[in-house]
Amino acid sequence: MIRTSLLLSSTLVLLSGCASIPEPLRGDFPTSTPAQADGNSQAVRWGGRVIDVLPESGQTCLEVLGMPLDASARPLDLDADIGRFRACKSGFLDPAVFISGREVTITGRVDGEVTRQIGDYSYRMPKVSVDALLLWxxxxxxxxxxxxxxxxxxxxxxxxxxxxxxxxxxxxxxxx
Structure with a gap:
């Protein structure tokens, strides 16, 4: 009996150390990237680094430089760019907290496209209606x-x- 409980407790301790996806970000999502998004209302889980925070009336939009995600859905610390996207969440997200360079992961649905002028280049990016947002x-x-x-x-x-x-x-x- 003691051996069984010792084995069970050690197994639980070892398994708790494994990487897992945080609860709000769990689910089955396609492996598309922001650069591949076609504007339909597909469910996505994307992440990356915050570039800009755009507070609007009733919602706040984050412009994010998309990055590949690791096994726990955190953006990888790489120079890999998979495209930008705009993530809009109802309510207010404080620009003092969501500063440029912070890592975020979102889940939501693609809700069309937006165009932003970056220098002389007109950049089209998908717009995502956010269901869950995690600031790492x-x-x-x-x-x-x-x-x-x-x-x-x-x-x-x-x-x-x-x-x-x-x-x-x-x-x-x-x-x-």
Whole structure:
């Protein structure tokens, strides 16, 4: 009995560490990207970095640079661009919270297209009516610290190897 409960509790602890999609973002969605959207009312789960916040009467729209999502539906920290989209949610989203560069993931339905002038280029992007919106916490910056061992007291003949340790940077919180 003790062995069974110990096995069950250790299994639960191990499984709880696995990546999972947050509850509001769960569901089956097609693998289309903003660049592939055709303007029909398909259900989508897209994510990326906030470019601009556009408060309007009754709703707030976020202009987002689309990025591929990982297994937990968080945007990957890559330079991959899958197209821009405009995500509109009823109510007010504070531009001081949804600042440029923050990562978001949304679920909703494509609700037509909008055109925005970017420099001299007229850019068409899909407009999404948002059902669920998740603002991800900022990623900590990681710095590699190099530690050199004493060359005369290593476990092998010759100098000891250089060891790299990832270490979070202790910088004051800065807004982008």
């Amino acid at each position: 916490p900022e990623r900590p910056e990681i710095e590699q610290i190099r530690i050199h061992s004493d060359p005369f007291f290593g476990p092998w003949w010759g100098p000891a190897p250089v060891v790299m340790y990832p270490w979070p940077l202790a910088r004051p919180h800065e807004r982008r």
